[in-house]
Amino acid sequence: MQLFLVGAGPVGLVTAVGFARLGHHVTVSDIDRARIALLAEGRSPIFEPGLEEALRAEMAAGRLDVTTAGTPPAGTAYSIVCVGTPTGPEGPLSTRQVEEAVATLLATAPPDHVIVVRSTLPVEGPDRLARLVDAQRAEGPCAAVVTNPEFMREGAGLRDFDVPSRVVTGWLRPEDRAAAEAVADLYAPLNAPTLVADARSVALIKLASNVFLAAKIAFANELARLCDAVGADVDLVTAGVGMDDRIGSAFLSAGPGVGGSCLPEQALALPLLSARVGVPTPLIDAVSRSNISHQQAVAARLGTLLGRPLNGARIALLGLAFKAGTDDVRESPALALARELRAGGATVVGYDPRALETACRADPLLEVAPDPVTAARDADAVLVATEWPAFRTLDWTQIRAVLAGDLVYDTRNVVEVAAVRAAGLRLEVLGRRV
Ligand SMILES: NC(=O)c1ccc[n+]([C@@H]2O[C@H](COP(=O)([O-])OP(=O)(O)OC[C@H]3O[C@@H](n4cnc5c(N)ncnc54)[C@H](O)[C@@H]3O)[C@@H](O)[C@H]2O)c1
Numbered sequence: 001m002q003l004f005l006v007g008a009g010p011v012g013l014v015t016a017v018g019f020a021r022l023g024h025h026v027t028v029s030d031i032d033r034a035r036i037a038l039l040a041e042g043r044s045p046i047f048e049p050g051l052e053e054a055l056r057a058e059m060a061a062g063r064l065d066v067t068t069a070g071t072p073p074a075g076t077a078y079s080i081v082c083v084g085t086p087t088g089p090e091g092p093l094s095t096r097q098v099e100e101a102v103a104t105l106l107a108t109a110p111p112d113h114v115i116v117v118r119s120t121l122p123v124e125g126p127d128r129l130a131r132l133v134d135a136q137r138a139e140g141p142c143a144a145v146v147t148n149p150e151f152m153r154e155g156a157g158l159r160d161f162d163v164p165s166r167v168v169t170g171w172l173r174p175e176d177r178a179a180a181e182a183v184a185d186l187y188a189p190l191n192a193p194t195l196v197a198d199a200r201s202v203a204l205i206k207l208a209s210n211v212f213l214a215a216k217i218a219f220a221n222e223l224a225r226l227c228d229a230v231g232a233d234v235d236l237v238t239a240g241v242g243m244d245d246r247i248g249s250a251f252l253s254a255g256p257g258v259g260g261s262c263l264p265e266q267a268l269a270l271p272l273l274s275a276r277v278g279v280p281t282p283l284i285d286a287v288s289r290s291n292i293s294h295q296q297a298v299a300a301r302l303g304t305l306l307g308r309p310l311n312g313a314r315i316a317l318l319g320l321a322f323k324a325g326t327d328d329v330r331e332s333p334a335l336a337l338a339r340e341l342r343a344g345g346a347t348v349v350g351y352d353p354r355a356l357e358t359a360c361r362a363d364p365l366l367e368v369a370p371d372p373v374t375a376a377r378d379a380d381a382v383l384v385a386t387e388w389p390a391f392r393t394l395d396w397t398q399i400r401a402v403l404a405g406d407l408v409y410d411t412r413n414v415v416e417v418a419a420v421r422a423a424g425l426r427l428e429v430l431g432r433r434v
Pocket of ligand 1: 006007008009010011012029030031032035070082083084085097100101118119120121150151152153154261262
């Protein structure tokens, strides 16, 4: 089948490769010409494990091509909208890009075409799309619009496409249920549990899932600070808690905070919905506050461990991506820590194996270094903020030789304890007794 995919970000590219591997022909479109030019050369504009190789393979097989055209080639059955929903002046989850893309498609697509909105929508998003459909229908029969949120994790996107936890599709009007079922059928070869429902419920499924995940991480983070205070080990505590299959161990790892383009934004979006409809949701409202207070507490803890004022201190920040396996720094806790430390008067020098460029774009005030040893030069402490596997094998003797202080504060429990100690450094790990 011929598919048209709008928006070549992490979600769009993973979705394009996923459907191409299922045997469809996918044309990927983006308004960013530089991004399309890069893709045309077989290069991925974002780092996602295996993505560039997979894009090249699907292009070579003739199942994937790219364009800057905003409308699908003739004979396309489905357009899949994967444009961004960033925080805008109107708050989190702006539907501006989605509405523009859907309006363009509605104006040109034939009535038997289906527009699939894979971008994350706020709960009022489906009503906005329904108004666009109504306006178009006033002029004559037009394409159907179906929602189909993406649940992938960056860093494991391709696998999550191939083995999805579930496929959820939503109809704007009950008469579009057949179109929503047809979209769910596109994923039938993946044998995933499937749910077809009204698009408002579907939007809430997506938001509630992410806010629940953010709450689990925030819970583990608060436990880590409690563990520090009482001398317990958060890894043991969360392992024991997670053994209960009513709770589960996934997303119960303590770290420097919740990050990424989705979870923090949606932890803000859901309380705004509650406020708008006048429903008190104190538990949901607390998730974002917990995350912000955790990041402040981690920065303050570093200050305490340093044994000298933060003001004038130099900190080597290892890890800038919001998690390992990606170059995405959107809402990265590492960058939040950098800001917090700078506000306390420290100088921060960051290093990341993949995210140096994206971090510099996101935070022009951030100093960066090309490798961990250069970042550590003359620093009073090393702060580890992303769980890159490469940080397990750092040469701590080399780092010790250039470091001014002796503190390593690992917020991810990633460094090799014995190697840090053998280099004569003082190691502190968030929530753990090492
Ligand atoms: N990143 C994730 O891990 C993830 C996971 C699940 C869901 N989501 C959701 O999926 C959506 C996409 O996320 P992302 O991170 O891939 O977004 P992104 O912002 O990184 O990329 C979106 C792309 O769409 C392009 N674009 C914008 N308007 C366009 C238009 N009219 N025509 C063609 N291209 C256009 C942009 O140039 C950009 O390349 C968002 O709603 C996000 O919340 C993201």
